[in-house]
Amino acid sequence: MIDFFRQPWPWYVAGPVIGLTVPMLLLVGNKVLGISSSLRHICAMCLPANVPFLKYNWKDSLWNIYFVIGLLLGGFIAGVLLQPVHAMPLSEATWQNLQALGISKQNGILPAEVYSWSHLLTWKHLIITVGGGFLVGFGTRYSGGCTSGHGIAGISMMQWPSLLATVLFFAGGILTANFILPLLLK
Amino acid sequence: MKSDAVSWFRMQEMFRFQGFQLFGIFMTGIATSALGIFIIKRFKIKTIDGDPVKFEKKEFNRGYVYGSLLFGVGWGLTGACPGPIYVQIGSGLSIAVVTLLSALAGTWVYSYLKPKLPH
Numbered sequence: 547m548i549d550f551f552r553q554p555w556p557w558y559v560a561g562p563v564i565g566l567t568v569p570m571l572l573l574v575g576n577k578v579l580g581i582s583s584s585l586r587h588i589c590a591m592c593l594p595a596n597v598p599f600l601k602y603n604w605k606d607s608l609w610n611i612y613f614v615i616g617l618l619l620g621g622f623i624a625g626v627l628l629q630p631v632h633a634m635p636l637s638e639a640t641w642q643n644l645q646a647l648g649i650s651k652q653n654g655i656l657p658a659e660v661y662s663w664s665h666l667l668t669w670k671h672l673i674i675t676v677g678g679g680f681l682v683g684f685g686t687r688y689s690g691g692c693t694s695g696h697g698i699a700g701i702s703m704m705q706w707p708s709l710l711a712t713v714l715f716f717a718g719g720i721l722t723a724n725f726i727l728p729l730l731l732k
Numbered sequence: 733m734k735s736d737a738v739s740w741f742r743m744q745e746m747f748r749f750q751g752f753q754l755f756g757i758f759m760t761g762i763a764t765s766a767l768g769i770f771i772i773k774r775f776k777i778k779t780i781d782g783d784p785v786k787f788e789k790k791e792f793n794r795g796y797v798y799g800s801l802l803f804g805v806g807w808g809l810t811g812a813c814p815g816p817i818y819v820q821i822g823s824g825l826s827i828a829v830v831t832l833l834s835a836l837a838g839t840w841v842y843s844y845l846k847p848k849l850p851h
Binding site: 551554555556557558559560561562564565566567568569570572573574575576578581582584585586588589593595597598599600614617618619620621622624625626628630634636637639640643644655656657660661662663666673674675676677678679680681682683684685686687688689690692693694696697698699700701702703704705706707708710711712714715716717718719720721722723724726727730 | 733734735736737738739740741742743744745747748750751752753754755756757758759760761762763764765766768769771772777779780781783785786787788789790791792795796797798799800801802803804805806807808809810811812813814815816817818819820821822823824825826827828830831832833834835836837838839840841842843844846847849
């Protein structure tokens, strides 16, 4: 049993587990899955500053905060307690592309060459980490959701604006990963 | 985490169409969720409090276009959508706190500028 939890999970196990959260949240009390909303709730909680969009009763959405606390815990359990016995191989073509950008083969989920405290204070890394993070927060709220709220929940409820949003998420991501990020890392 | 769904490397592989793992997770995730929603609708399953399950329709506005493209660029730069940022922090990567604080700043600035932005 413990072995199963220490193995990396293939897509056909992970996908359905993630997909099940949508109907489960609906049945627990008409909650619609959406992770980026937690960012708005945290802003409303900590710094509402009379901004109309941040003046609402965030206490009604505490479940969303508990959900992201669950993500933190899940990251701790899976990443620290259940360190995988072996890594899932990444495509050789991807490694070659990344090595050309100065990123060595490594385990883990973030490349040390790009995201680390020692590199943060150069303008390229500030654009990547701080600028990228800012766009994640700004863009998700502007579009009303992220990969979970639009991509998984929205599409499976056949909301066509969510389908359009998801296609554009991928358009922006594909463009950035293939053209903008290589320029910044060169 | 268990499936590399929060891995920057795996996202690069997906954005370059060099691997199937994340596309597979995304598609089976949507299919499972859609099946669950179909069953809820078909059998009129109620919530645990006994209420009917509500499905609100999303109305299109131009914010979906601008916001989604901007988020896509941020996703490509950080290799993280909001969920993975939390998972990265939980797994002990303190640098992801910078990503989270930046995302909170972005959310706050959007909230402040909302009345002036095209929707």
